[in-house]
Amino acid sequence: MRALFLIVYSAVLQAIDAKGYQQELPDIWLTNGNPWEIGRPEITYKIGFYGTVDNFKWSPAEEVTLPALISFPPSHLSSFPSG
Secondary structure: OOEEEEEEEOOEEEEEEOOOOEEEEOOOOOOOOOOOEEEEEEEEEEEEEOOEEEOOEEEOOEEEEEEEEEEOOOOOOOOOOOO
């Protein structure tokens, strides 16, 4: 496919091909990881999925253990767009 032009907005990459059809393309901005996240592998959390509730207590059917991530969202007074 040869793109006549590209539209880049947020995490969306689109191209208009030679026949005038819109094509959505994979966006590779996170190929090398998110630059605003810092991994903390020494801190882990158990995350539960599915399960049942008995006497107001939830028991997950499946659990995964994941490392913590620190993310730096912009403050509400910053000029950086947040949406």
